[in-house]
Amino acid sequence: MDWSKSKSIFIVVFLILNIFLYSLYVNRYTEAQLVPVLGDKDIEARLQDDHITYGTLPTNVEKAAYLSGEVKNFDEEKIDIQNAHSIIVENKNKLVVTLKNPVKISNINNEINYKLFLQNHVYEGESYSLWQVDKENKKVTFFQRVKDRKVYYNINGVLTLHLNEKDEVIRYEQTLLEKIEEYEEQENLLTPVQVFQALYSKGLLKPNSNITELKLGYSTLVQLTRTQVFVPTWEVRVTTSDNKHEEYFVNAVEGKIIDVQLDATKVEAVENEVEDALKAEEIQKQIKENNEDVVEE
Template sequence: MDWSKSKSIFIIVFLILDIFLYSLYLNRYTEAQKVEVLGEKTIEARLKDDNITYAELPNIETAPYLYGSVKHFTEEDLQILNNNEVTIENDTKIIVNLKDPIAIEDINNPSNYVEFLQTNIIDSPSYMLWDVDEVNQTVTFFQRTNNRTIYYNNHGMVKLYLNTGNEIFKYEQTLFIDLVENEELEELWSPIQVIQLLYSKNLLKQDSSITQVKLGYSTLVQYTQTQVLVPTWEIRVKTKNDKEEEYFVNAVEGKVIELQLDQTKVEDDEE
């Protein structure tokens, strides 16, 4: 990659981000005022009344924005792929059809994929198991950096395709490179503020349990080759009917966001 060209792109992105920051600050202040008006009871008391439980919450007060470039795969990158049938889509996605499908004993056990990832995936330690779809016979891994997951980004994931015998016969890979942390740390919404936000929007149901609150990243600004990633809280909830739900909140701005592989939607809070 031409580092001088990449450096110029990052400088432009930094300037654009500065414009965002002030508006984010104003929006964050407005949101904070909204969620504080829940009545006389504290959020802890209200959760207790509705039998909504949560485990110990992480104590992360600040985190930086991230900047990353989309990996363009080369013939040299493909040397580890063991003469399988390989297609490169738009220079940024590897699509591999395996000549010899590889069986996975327990598709829900992350450790069963380690050898496959090490053998077939470029920069394999950068990925973590995210979803096993037994209906569509797919397994999805999201890229991570500094042990923080990059949620639902088409440019940072691995997707495996299984046959009816739970054998991997095809996979796809995309990859972020040159991930750089912004020098300035951003003040984050605390986990209890995020829980209060979800509660105020009636997203937390009675008799449910918040099973995980974790910090990762999602896309804030997307360009063709460069993206800005914002700290994002991931909240997992189990309802009284044992249904698993997941929510994502922009940890800087305090916005509930709907993440999908094709787009990131920020909810309209105008009421």
């Protein structure tokens, strides 16, 4: 393959990337327009009729700003981590750390028991909050916290601990967002009742369910570039009548329901394709240079 053909393939890959981003935006915008508007009294009455319950709602969250930040490049500085057997940097933005001595976590379901580990063994460890404990696969997932609020499912702000059978941390992978800045304009946020309205209108709040948690965090509008923008997002946790646990995320400014896990998966897949294209381009460039050297000789 010649160099011009390689460049053409590279351009096509980024064209596909742009189409993907645009389609993602259009789908989100269209979904937001389809949500019917109900009054607060209407939605509260409907929840009551369907025996959908909830506890005390937040009353002091009325405004918040968009945030911006950058993906940490771990190649830019020497990372020194206590008790590290090996530290590997993957793709500049991911640390893979294997510990020299496993570290015991006394109760893996209790976030406070990770505090010392995060302080002593993880770069900027206090920036992360516990999200999920996967006992079957012996994995513990933390999301990065900015402005004291979680950033949901951003592949560039995640800490994943790997445990052995004794619930000891043996290694972990880490990505990090840095240089977080707050936009000047404070946005009016949806009230908790309006969040319930958005979910109910989509049929996501089922009869006899209990809304167990409502918290404000951030989700990422686009996470394919080094500089990223985060939008205030309501996290809603629900327990259904058959004791299933569900989680939903609602854009706190526009009222759109966000499938953050799906978006993160799509983004990761596209990033992998772009990375493969970059590697292929570099290989072709090297082959071309080698061929030119042979001709000159």
